[in-house]
Amino acid sequence: MLSLTLNALLLALSFFRLSSAATTTSSPPASIFVYTNDNGNIGAGNQSFVFALNIDQSTSDVYIHMSAPAGNSWMGVGFGSVMQDSFMFIAYPSSNGTGVTLSPRVATGHNEPSYYSDIHCNLVWEGGLPNSNEVTSQGSASAMYLDAVCHNATQWSNGALPIGASASKTQPMIFAVGPGSHGGGSSTLQSDDLSAGIARHSAYGAFTLDITQATSKDSTTAGVPRPNSGSTYVASAASTSTPKADHNPASAIHGLVMCLSFVILFPLGALLLRTLNRVMLHAIVQGIGFFLVCCASAGGIVVSFAYNRSKSFASAHQIIGILLFLALLAQLGLGILHHRIFKKEQRPTLLGKIHRYLGPAIILFGIINAPIGFAFAGNPHLVIPYIVIVVLGIIVYICIRFGARICYRGRNAKRQAANRGGMDGYQYPQFGPGGQGPYSSGPPPAYGGRGDDVPLRPYESQHSGLGAPPAYPRPMV
Ligand code: HEM
Ligand code: HEM
Ligand SMILES: *[C@@H]1O[C@H](CO)[C@@H](O)[C@H](O)[C@H]1NC(C)=O
Ligand SMILES: *[C@@H]1O[C@H](CO)[C@@H](O)[C@H](O)[C@H]1NC(C)=O
Ligand SMILES: *[C@@H]1O[C@H](CO)[C@@H](O)[C@H](O)[C@H]1NC(C)=O
DSSP, X not given: OHXXXXXXXXXXXXXXXXXXXXXXXXXXXXXXXXXXXXXXXXXXXXXXXXXXXXXXXXXXXXXXXXXXXXXXXXEEEEESSSSBTOEEEEEEEOTTSSBEEEEEEEBSSSSXXXXXXXXXXXXXXXXXXXXXXXXXXXXXXXXXXXXXXXXXOSEETTXXXXXXGGOOTTEEEEEEEOOOGGGTSOOOOOOOOTTOOOOOXXXXXXXXXXXXXXXXXXXXXXXXXXXXXXXXXXXXXXXXOOOEEOOOOHHHHHHHHHHIIIIIIHHHHHHHHHHHOOHHHHHHHHHHHHHHHHHHHHHHHHHHTTOTTTTTSOSHHHHHHHHHHHHHHHHHHHHHHHXXXXXXXXXXXXXXXXXXXXXHHHHHHHHHHHHXXXXXXXXXXXXXXXXXXXXXXXXXXXXXXXXXXXXXXXXXXXXXXXXXXOOOTTOOOXXXXXXXXXXXXXXXXXXXXXXXXXOOOHHHHHTOGGGSOOSTTSOXX
């Protein structure tokens, strides 16, 4: 009795499922694009990128199946032959890493497409669709799978997909995959956010679909295309494609050159002044550093336009970077002006003093801005190695700076005895202890005893380099 009612219930249920629209068990008409990896563009081995399309002409609902090797950070397909004004289906692993997020987007050009909230999409789980909306990890068969419907999705801002009578047999389409673990990059994108930032593709390509083969007249025959050969999708009513690998080193070069400048070059330039008293060497090294920062800043600005996260120039990393660039410009001007005045008048200047304190501050903030950049670019794993290098650099710096100071204490005494008064304008004693240094008995001729123009503490003035007054004429404390 119980089993009879249960059977009746099951029958009623199955009848309901059969009659409900859009849940057909026979495969909806579809055009199916398949690209099998042949040169490592989209993954390892012979894995495939699959895109299958069905359109409900009566509602303009677009049903899609898409899959790609799981190592890619995202997979995407768009209507049209170029990125500009293309409506794109972009999918990436969800925040738990095993589900999939579908983000409908529109691009304005060669830059990151933006989430397009006017078109609503839903993931679809139905019988006959294997691995729906999952990221599987079975060795070389690991892949991400998307089955979804986007409602009323054949028209969008600045574009439309011709359907019905005007449907094309060779509709231009584009596809791409994001950089993944196989490309040496980090495949860290896992998000439920429909506006999640995506990295520029590691490969992209074009193909065509026969839309007439993918069209359902009404909802009864529409749905996500089923596999057409056993449990796999094979190409049908679609062209082939030869995608291009896309290497985008601009951001990495920007980061590398910036780090090189702030962690190595600028501190080196400061050391040259501090330990060797070589003003021209100092100027040359800092000039090279400034030139490199100019180039890398230009690169940073170009890269900024490519991503939604950076195109409004409002992130901490960019603001700090731009302020640092302006400060560097000022630092350069201060250094040159001070030097000219000093050459002519042999006196310390306020400009020189600002230069002397602004410099280390710029270096400090530059060093701090790099890890903010790593986080910004989605490469937080680079922060630890960076910190290790910076700490090593600081140790080397301290060793040279204060090691040299100890050496010079002895050498200056000897040199002074051998060569009294034979110094150029900048070779005042950096490393003599305040008040007891070899020159404390009197100033060298060049300075004419005018060093106490600027009220510095004696210790500071002993170590204040280019911008500070010579300390030796000061009365002892
Ligand atoms: C952060 C996101 C993206 C950025 C920064 C970006 C940037 C670019 C750039 C700079 C080019 C020109 C490459 C060259 O001249 O060699 C390009 C081309 C291309 N991209 Fe993207 N892209 C992004 C996302 C996408 C997505 C999601 C797709 C596909 C669904 C895609 C498909 C293509 C295709 C097919 C081309 C060649 C056709 C064309 O020039 O538009 N891109 N992209
Ligand atoms: C002190 C100055 C700066 C330093 C030390 C610095 C350093 C870095 C570093 C280390 C990265 C990470 C690169 C990567 O991992 O691929 C980065 C990324 C970035 N930087 Fe800078 N940067 C500076 C100034 C700027 C400026 C002035 C701008 C533009 C206004 C800028 C824009 C960017 C952008 C947009 C990214 C992210 C690129 C992406 O998303 O792939 N940076 N920066
Ligand atoms: C290619 O795919 C087939 C299954 O379709 C598999 O048996 C074979 O090992 C794969 N070859 C490589 C090189 O991955
Ligand atoms: C992961 O998230 C997706 C939705 O984003 C969900 O469908 C799936 O059940 C989740 N998986 C687990 C194991 O929690
Ligand atoms: C479908 O979208 C278009 C514009 O994208 C809009 O004009 C139209 O009203 C929408 N139709 C329905 C049924 O929502």
